[in-house]
Amino acid sequence: MRLQGLTAIITGAASGIGRASAKLFAEEGARLALVDRDAVGLAETASLVGEATTHVGDVGDASLAETVVGDVVARHGRLDILMTAAGFSVGGTVLTTSLEDWDAVFRANVGGTWLWARAAVPQMQRQKSGSIITLASQLAVAGGKGNSAYIAAKGAIVSLTRTMAVDFATDGIRVNAIAPGAIDTPMLRRSFARHANSDEVREASRNRHAMKRFGQAEEIAQTALHLASDASSFTTGTVMVVDGGWLAA
Numbered sequence: 001m002r003l004q005g006l007t008a009i010i011t012g013a014a015s016g017i018g019r020a021s022a023k024l025f026a027e028e029g030a031r032l033a034l035v036d037r038d039a040v041g042l043a044e045t046a047s048l049v050g051e052a053t054t055h056v057g058d059v060g061d062a063s064l065a066e067t068v069v070g071d072v073v074a075r076h077g078r079l080d081i082l083m084t085a086a087g088f089s090v091g092g093t094v095l096t097t098s099l100e101d102w103d104a105v106f107r108a109n110v111g112g113t114w115l116w117a118r119a120a121v122p123q124m125q126r127q128k129s130g131s132i133i134t135l136a137s138q139l140a141v142a143g144g145k146g147n148s149a150y151i152a153a154k155g156a157i158v159s160l161t162r163t164m165a166v167d168f169a170t171d172g173i174r175v176n177a178i179a180p181g182a183i184d185t186p187m188l189r190r191s192f193a194r195h196a197n198s199d200e201v202r203e204a205s206r207n208r209h210a211m212k213r214f215g216q217a218e219e220i221a222q223t224a225l226h227l228a229s230d231a232s233s234f235t236t237g238t239v240m241v242v243d244g245g246w247l248a249a
């Protein structure tokens with residue numbers, strides 16, 4: 001087992017990529033703290049992974065991050081892995097995005113990365129080890145249509161990931177981003193449903209990938225496992241694109 005004896009916090013664990021990663025990390029021996037604002041989904045994930053603590057709240061809440069890290073350290077004496085998978089998009093160009101939506105998207109995606117890293121790093125520095133895995137998007141590299149707040153937030157996560165990797169590299173902490181293509185999760189389905197011609201938009205998105213299919217959450221979880229484990233011991237400051245050939249096509 002590749003994560004035997006390690007402890008991990010996963011945000012966004014009630015659904016999609018966070019849930020699939022929680023299942024895989026648990027199978028690989030990790031002890032988990034699962035975070036999400038969706039209490040029902042979080043309980044469902046917990047029932048799938050066996051033993052895990054669950055923490056319901058908003059990842060933009062700085063005190064939640066401090067509380068969860070404190071709880072993990074009190075229980076296990078260490079924190080090895082932080083995966084910040086909580087996030088959402090609202091859609092819209094810069095002309096049609098409200099200030100409230102812009103702020104909410106940045107708070108969840110960027111705040112939900114920064115605040116959790118800020119809470120986790122001091123413990124990882126004490127241990128002289130740790131892996132932080134953030135969630136960007138292939139759109140942060142490529143750009144995209146009608147999704148300005150989300151794409152800007154994912155771009156900020158890429159930059160934040162690189163700068164944290166440099167700041168903490170000599171502390172034994174690795175920080176890497178995953179940039180998925182379109183992954184078949186509730187979030188992706190909601191984003192298609194926003195369009196009047198949702199079938200057309202879904203098929204265009206599917207065909208935009210060189211592999212002509214969407215990714216599965218489990219395929220992103222495998223990349224997260226690689227970044228969480230010692231298999232990636234010389235990998236830091238990278239953006240691992242897992243996009244079925246989207247960027248190449």
Ligand SMILES: NC(=O)c1ccc[n+]([C@@H]2O[C@H](COP(=O)([O-])OP(=O)(O)OC[C@H]3O[C@@H](n4cnc5c(N)ncnc54)[C@H](O)[C@@H]3O)[C@@H](O)[C@H]2O)c1
Nearest residue numbers: 012014015016017037058059086087108137182183185187
């Ligand atoms: N699905 C895709 O195509 C895709 C592509 C690229 C990147 N991503 C990123 O991967 C991550 C996971 O996405 P997913 O597809 O699994 O989505 P999802 O909607 O299935 O899961 C995201 C989870 O995050 C939680 N969440 C959102 N905002 C939160 C907040 N403020 N506080 C606490 N919890 C919050 C939701 O409740 C949900 O359970 C996100 O950061 C997303 O932007 C997804």
